[in-house]
Each structure stands twice: as C-alpha cells, then as structure tokens.
Amino acid sequence: MGSRPAGPVLIRGGGELASAAARLLFLAGFKVAVLEREAPLAVRRRVSLAEAVFSGAAVVEETAGRLVSIAGIRAAWETGGFVPVAVDPDGASLAELEPEVVVDGRMAKRALDTRIDQAAIVVGLGPVFVAGVDVHAVVETQRGASLGRVIWRGPAEPDTSVPSPVAGYAERRVLRAPRSGIFRGRCRIGDLVRAGEPVGDVDGTPVSAPIDSPIVATTTSVEPRAFMPQPGARHSRQFRPPIVPPRKAPLNLPRLAIRISSTDIPKIIGSPSTARLACT
Secondary structure, eight states: OOSOOOSOEEEEOOSHHHHHHHHHHHHTTOOEEEEEOSSOOOSBGGGOTTHHHHHSEEEETTEEEEEOOGGGHHHHHHHOSSEEEEEOTTOTHHHHHOOSEEEEOOOOSSOOSOOTTSSSEEEEESTTOEETTTBSEEEOOSSSTTTTOEESSEEOOOOOOSOOOBTTBSGGGBOOOSSSSOEEESOOTTOEEOTTOEEEEETTEEEEOSSSEEOOOBOOSBTTBOOSOOTTOOOOSSOOOOBOOOTTSOTTOSOBOOOOOTTTHHHHTSOOOOOOBOOO
C-alpha cells in the first residue's frame, strides 16, 4: 500500500469526522466524493459536508461541498474545485464509480455493509470495524492519547456510549428525548441558553437545557438525534438531541482534531500530510 491510488476516493458519511477525512484527501489532490443518506444525522453541522444535502452547498474550513446526483459525480470531478456530495445511503454508486479507496465514516453503532473487498484500500473510522477483517485499516476516533492512530490489525476502542467529560460535565451535558417524534428547535448554533430554558420540543413535549451553555452542535430532525428541522425531515423512532457544553467552556469548544502522522499516510495514500478540523 505504499503507492498513491490512481482512482477516486468515496467517503461514506458526511458528518464531522468523515468531512475531515474528505477535506484532507481533497486538499491532497484526490478525486473525492461524499455519499450520504437522504436525511443526514450529522451533529456539528457547520463543519459537516452533509449539510449540502439540505442546503445544496456546504463549506468546511474553505473546502466547498455541493449536492450532486450520483450520475453527476464524474462531471463534478472534471469540473473540480469542490467535493461532490450525493445521496446514496446504500452505496449503489460503488460499482459504477469503481473507487480505489473507500472510507466509511458513518460512525454507526453496529457493523453495516462495508466490506474489505469493496476497493483496493478500505478504511473504517471508529468502532465496529476490525482491521484485517472488515477493512484494511481502522482509524481510532476515541478521545485520548490514541486519537487518530491507524490500526492495521484488530478493532478500535469500543464505543462506551458514555459522554466524555467536558469542563466537568459528562452525562448532564447531553439532552435526552422525552419521547419519539420530530424535534423542532427554538435555538440556533451560538445561542446562549440557561438551565431549564426550553430549546425546542418533540411533538409538543418540551426539551430544556440541563445547564447554562452555548448551543454549539445541532442535528436535523431525523431518527436518533434531532435539532433544527429542515425540509425533508422524516419522523424519528428514537431521539437524542445535541451535546450542550457548559457556559464557562472555552469559546472554541468542542475542538475536534484528526491527525494522521507522516509515517502512516504513505501506507494509505502515499502523500504525507496532517489535518485538523476545528469545530466551533
């Protein structure tokens, strides 16, 4: 895997982690496309290329993404200058586009449909993947000293389902849905809220902020997590609104950094680089 792939790279998922990978590869000169679902579940939407599904376009640290049809991906590569984002939740375009690299950044809670034989290089971000079995390599996404480590054999750290502490708040900084349904938000990213203040409702049942905080992350009103509904949103079965950090946290909180060392990059794409995605 020391040579640079000549073919395209398909990123499955357009959330913050997948967008960081897409941005790094795009800036390195690769033909990159993001494949998303009809109603994305991206949380930190201002740093997610998935936002293009709703808005038609998105910008992540000066890297543009535009919504295109599956049939329009090749034309977008020829045009250049942006990352094409297409609605293809089942990965139907893989056979047509024949990618040399597939990166699964959907951050699912269980193994889905990614297989090691889908491309010459298949990479999984986060838990549920086993390097050498499901994918060729796994990138650790768990906060801590191993964040960004490339694993060539075995799995990443398991998902604990326990929120990491931020400025002393762990479980309390996460809003939980009072019921299933569609979430309709009253706040936008950057709004300051007080503990007990309603931030929205789920089919009429209020959802209130548990602590004083700024709103820094939101999701669309679909399935497990929902916030700030957009056109085309579907009814949900489960629900988990966004992380709400404490008011006294740094202004740039949360900061998400994806770093791949220069010794690992050549093994994957042959082009040393380092990427950092700041979510503010």
